[in-house]
Amino acid sequence: MNCDKKNLLLYAVTDRSWLDGQPLSRQVERALQGGVSFLQLREKELNREEFYEEAKVIQALCRKYHVPFIINDDVELAVKIGADGVHVGQNDMAARAAREKLGPDRIIGVSARTVEEALEAQRQGADYLGAGAVFHTGTKKDAVGMDHRVLREICGAVQIPVVAIGGVTRENILQLKGTGISGVAVISAIFAQKDTEAAARELRALAEEAVNG
Numbered sequence: 001m002n003c004d005k006k007n008l009l010l011y012a013v014t015d016r017s018w019l020d021g022q023p024l025s026r027q028v029e030r031a032l033q034g035g036v037s038f039l040q041l042r043e044k045e046l047n048r049e050e051f052y053e054e055a056k057v058i059q060a061l062c063r064k065y066h067v068p069f070i071i072n073d074d075v076e077l078a079v080k081i082g083a084d085g086v087h088v089g090q091n092d093m094a095a096r097a098a099r100e101k102l103g104p105d106r107i108i109g110v111s112a113r114t115v116e117e118a119l120e121a122q123r124q125g126a127d128y129l130g131a132g133a134v135f136h137t138g139t140k141k142d143a144v145g146m147d148h149r150v151l152r153e154i155c156g157a158v159q160i161p162v163v164a165i166g167g168v169t170r171e172n173i174l175q176l177k178g179t180g181i182s183g184v185a186v187i188s189a190i191f192a193q194k195d196t197e198a199a200a201r202e203l204r205a206l207a208e209e210a211v212n213g
Helices: 024-034 048-064 075-081 095-102 115-123 148-157 196-212
Strands: 010-013 038-041 069-072 085-088 107-112 128-132 162-165 183-186
Touching (some): 010 162, 024 038, 024 196, 048 069, 048 075, 069 075, 075 095, 085 095, 095 107, 107 115, 115 148, 148 162, 183 196
Parallel strands (some): 038 069, 085 107, 107 128
16 A cells, blocks of 8 residues: 555554553544544554454454554564554664565655654655654653654655654644644544544544644
8 A cells, every 4th residue: 555645644553551441443443433544553562462463453444444554663563464564763673674574565654853864764765754752742751842843844854744743632733734744643632532533533624724724
């Protein structure tokens, strides 16, 4: 599946911290019904076999809703199940090495906090960038908020789409207007909400405004 810019509008990253006894698949399907357009499976607490089984279930849901499905960090697993791609951080496998393993038709996303990192990721064949944290976030304890001037500079420096990630909520998303982003990546703003579908629907509309407004 190609990395179409419009698919990046509302990018959900899973986190089972807020499942409250429900299966992740149920929450993911409700998010997809609400308008999530891209999904990354990121589950740090599962062992490899559990992660594999979860990935197969979530992948099937994403195919049902025609939404790109990518794996966080684990290139080998992405190859094994035929995921649409991977997202790698600066301390994970380089984009070039990931491309060698995945081939030319899979999606590769790379985290970037500086213009230099963004340009290098693009040079190595990344399809999109995840830039942030654009706001303070509790998901990554060491994440420091990115100045939105830097976010604008990253968007202006590269030809590939940029997704803003980190602490994005319904209350602050419109502060990202005019930065040049193609979408927003959210975790708790969807999965920590009582009504996952309604949260996704509202964020989808706000993301449209933030990107196109």
